[in-house]
Amino acid sequence: MTFDNSAAGWWRDAVIYQIYVRSFADADGDGNGDLAGARSRLPYLAELGVDAVWLTPFYASPQADGGYDVADYRAVDPMYGALTDAEDFIADAHRLGLRVLVDIVPNHTSDRHPWFQEALGGSGRDRYHFRPPSPEPPNDWESVFGGPAWTRTPDGSWYLHLFAPEQPDLNWDHPEVRAEFEDILRFWLDRGVDGFRIDVAHGMVKAPGLPDIGHGEQARLIGKQVLPFFDQDPVHDIYRAWRKLLDSYDGDRIGVAEAWAPTPERLALYVRPDELHQAFNFHFVDCPWQPAALRSAIDDSLATTEQVGAPPTWVLGNHDVVRPRTRYGSLARARAAALLSLALPGSAYVYQGEELGLPEVTDLPDAARQDPAFHRATGQDGLRDGCRVPLPWSGDAAPYGFGTGGSWLPQPEGWDGLSVAAQSADAGSTLALYRAALTERRRLHGPLTWREDTPPGVLAFGRGDGFTCIANAGETEAEVPVAPEGRLLLASGPVLADGATIRIPADTCAWWGPAA
Structure with missing residues (x-):
């Protein structure tokens, strides 16, 4: 299967799968994932049903911060292979009908640059x-x-350096910096990439004079208020120039902002018609499993993106966030949240391992941790390694088919039941749920319309002709009226359909739709 490279707006309802390259698949047996390993697993992603793949940085880097300290933006780090491996990955993905996004890191370079x-x-x-x-x-x-x-x-x-000392911030007032990054974008666009995920997209521009903030614990303010080093208005001039560059290529190439903004309204500025195509919805990531909070986050996201004509994005996790199963407190809630987010209009992102229901690894030995924030007293929690543990593919012991030479972060005992092979053989597995949901999702269309006839704790909305998503984020089983001529399409847990009602347990989501 191949995709139509002229199809416009593919990204508006795409499901994009994030590959953390070092932890996805290891082809050469050195314990580190690489591009050849990721390429070998592309058929798995095509079968899963995603539309595109986002690769975390694979560029030449001293790895002071997981590759987000780039020494050469046009070279592949030997840990991950060679430039030909990147080109082969893109070509194979396209043959399988998958688009490819790569990370770009414009706020800072490596100190080895x-x-x-x-x-x-x-x-x-x-x-x-x-x-x-x-x-x-x-x-x-x-x-x-x-x-x-x-x-x-x-x-x-x-x-x-707003991050590690090994990551000096670039001065984007300098014309050489702007010209260099436009050339880097062209380098990868010429090799067929379909877009870029822009790291720290809210950075780059600093307030004139670099004024003091006046108090400490500033990391806690990111995404809560405008700071003199983040989310400055002139950053949008950069993205207007980048949009023109992206539009000069065929195939609907896109830019996706990793932007922490204090309000949904400010986040929407990044996706105005002449700027980027998408921005990660971190307000949804941060939302607790509570019905009022979930509905508010959904409403705010839909309203603010609609104002600028952009699609919302729905994100449950990434390589910097505690995995949903652990963050929500149970696998049942993580499965329900997955169905809820995949039913929403817009684009969805899946971080590798979410489709397996992997938990956060919370007991890594200190000596194994590589997050640069771990050894610092303040700032981030320094525990990002827990969501970066390599994937289990098969077998009953580590490294569970990840490679032949161990894994750069230790995998827990007992992950054999969570492996791709084990879950592929289990019709009730989380992997089976994701595969079914991504197949069914392709039939969804139309805007979201909330239903107001639901009991407390239940969120229900319709889309298109007869589709209803029902999520019980309450504490007790609920009975919800449904169209009697419909049928149960999918559920994250056991539900009972009885005539014109459906009984749905707590922490469960179900899709109800027209009879086949």
């Missing part, structure tokens, strides 16, 4: 945020990973 090495020597410093020697850091900004956002160079100067 040639530009920064040159800056350490004293030239080209205006490509970054350098400040002259002084007894104290230039301002009170804090790194997201904890500690000051400034590090002193051997000559006493300071440079800005």
Whole structure:
């Protein structure tokens, strides 16, 4: 199967699967996932029923922050293969009908990047945020990973890094920076990628004068208020230029913003018609499994994206977030949340392992952890490794078919029952649920219309001709009226349909639709 490369708007209702390359599949047996391994598993993704794949960074990098510290944006890190492996992955994905998005990291480079090495020597410093020697850091900004956002160079100067010291922030007021990244985008577009997930899309532009914030624990404010180093209005000028570049290529190439904004309204600014195509909906990720909170998050997301003509995105997790099964407190809730999100209009993202119902690995030994925030006193919780443990594919012991040489993060005992092979043989598995949901989802159409005739704790909405999604986020079983001429399409747990009603347990979601 191949896709129609001229089809417009494919991304408006696409299901996009995130591959964390180092943890997906290992072809060469070194314990690290790689592009060849990911390529070998593309048929699995085609069978799962997704429309596109997003690859986390595979560029040349010292790996100070999982590849988000890039030393060369046009080269593949030897850990992951060679440039030909990336090209072969794209070609094979396209033959299977899958589009490919790659990560782009424009807020910062690696400190090993040639530009920064040159800056350490004293030239080209205006490509970054350098400040002259002084007894104290230039301002009170804090790194997201904890500690000051400034590090002193051997000559006493300071440079800005909103993340790790190995990730110096670029100065996007410099024309060379803007030109370089447009050229990087063209490099990958010319090799067939269908779009980019933009890391820290709310960054890049800093407030003039780099003013103090005035208090600490600044990482806790991200996504809650506008900060002088994030979500500054001039960042949108960059995306207007990038949109023109993307539109100059055929095949509907897209840009997706990883943008933390304090309100849905500010997030919607990133997806205006002349800017990016999608922005991750972190307000939905952060939403607890509570009916009022879920409905509010859905309503706010639909309303704000509709104002700018963009589709909403629904995200339950990614490589920085505690896995849904653990975050919600049970597999039942994670399965219900999956059906709820996949029934909503717009585009959905699936992080590798969600379709297996994997839990967060919370007991990794400290010596195994590689998250740079783990060893810092403040900032992020430093426990992102727990959602990055390599996938179980088959077998009854680690590395569960991930590769032949172990895995870079240890996999727990007892994951044999969660493997792709085990779940493929179980009609009641979470993998089977996802496969069925992604097949059924292709028949969904039309806007969302809430039903108001439901008992407390239950969310129900219709779409199209006779489809109803019913999610019981309450604490007790509920009885919900349904169209008697319909049928149960899918459910995340056991439900009982009796004439014109359906009895749905707590923490369960069901799809009801027209009779075949």
